[in-house]
Amino acid sequence: MGIDYGTKFLELRKKNKLSQKDLANIAEIGQTTISDIEAGKKSPNAITIEKICSALNVTLTEFFAEERPQLEPELRRLVDTARKLSPEQIEYLQKLLESISKD
Incomplete structure (x- = not known):
């Protein structure tokens, strides 16, 4: 089972109290891209993941770390x-x- 990018990004975006538009502006990517990723319509490429993580102040290591109960x-x-x-x-x-x- 792969990573659910949309759900993780949505949770992090809400935790940072950002709208999709805010995140898109900070990450310098289209708001439609953010929307499509969060809706599960699109999988982000490596550059997009890096830009979104940077905008959310999350390192790639933190983002990809598996949460362990x-x-x-x-x-x-x-x-x-x-x-x-x-x-x-x-x-x-x-x-x-x-x-x-x-x-």
């Missing part, structure tokens, strides 16, 4: 601890967790 603190501790284990220990832990969860 945060783990609850208890699960985060478990994952952090598991990362320190050897492959054999991880296998034992996996078996233990599976046996515990078979209630």
Whole structure:
């Protein structure tokens, strides 16, 4: 599944309290282009993505970074601890967790 440019740009534009016309002027691209991208009628090219991101004060890295849901603190501790284990220990832990969860 590809990135939904229109939805991401729309969210960022609203977060920045900009109209499509404002964004188009700052990014120096046509308002119709902004409208078509947000409506999903058109996919932006690399230059357009860069211009829109720049106008929205978002780096390309930030724009393309996948949002990862945060783990609850208890699960985060478990994952952090598991990362320190050897492959054999991880296998034992996996078996233990599976046996515990078979209630």
